[in-house]
Amino acid sequence: MARLTSFGSQYIALAVANVEDFIIDEFVFAFIPGLDFRTSEPADEPMPSAEQIVHRSSSFIHGVVDANRVTFSQMLDTDIGDFNFNWIGLARKGQGPEQLVAFAYVPTTQKIRRLGSIPGNSVSRNFVVEHLGIANAMPVQVSAESWMYDYSSEVQQLQLSTAKTSAALIAANAVNVKQAHGQMNLSERLRLLEDNI
Secondary structure: OOEEOHHHHHHHHHHHOOOOOOOOOEEEEEOOOOOOOOOOOOOOOOOOOOOOEEEEEOOOEEEEEEOOEEEEEEEEOOOOOOEEEEEEEEEEOOOOOOEEEEEEEEEEEEEOOOEOOEOOOOEEEEEEEEOOOHHHHOOOOOEHHHOOOOOHHHHHHHHHHHHHHHHHHHHHHHHHHHHHHHHHHHHHHHHHHHHHO
């Protein structure tokens, strides 16, 4: 869950009151040396310095989770990188200077770009912003369910299928092991008989 800045709280309150639309202009990724993601996130968090910002993107999607929560989603594809990040923010440019709306401290994550035939990694980050009535302040209200897919039932089916296949293989191999053990016993008895003759 994102931490709203003081500006973010005021901005959303104005948007909910229909003074202006709630618009996020950029997803910002930064690497702040020494940042511990477990520390509390202050409401007066500043925007990281230009040297600390490792990636910016104005191309992302957003959706409504419910009346009081919206989510912003950013996909960093394999052609983006190379950098590490431990801070993510949502920024609003508007008419004046850029303002930090919400942010989160995250464990350091490595983003690697594809290099020729060597694959890079894809990183997806979802940012949930919670505020009373925020869904009504969004200029376009699209359900997050329309683009976020819950794979849990497919994963459960795969796990069940894997367990059934494993059980069948174990049962089949148990028969083979029993037969091999029986053949070893017969071979040992034959050898003993031949030794006694």
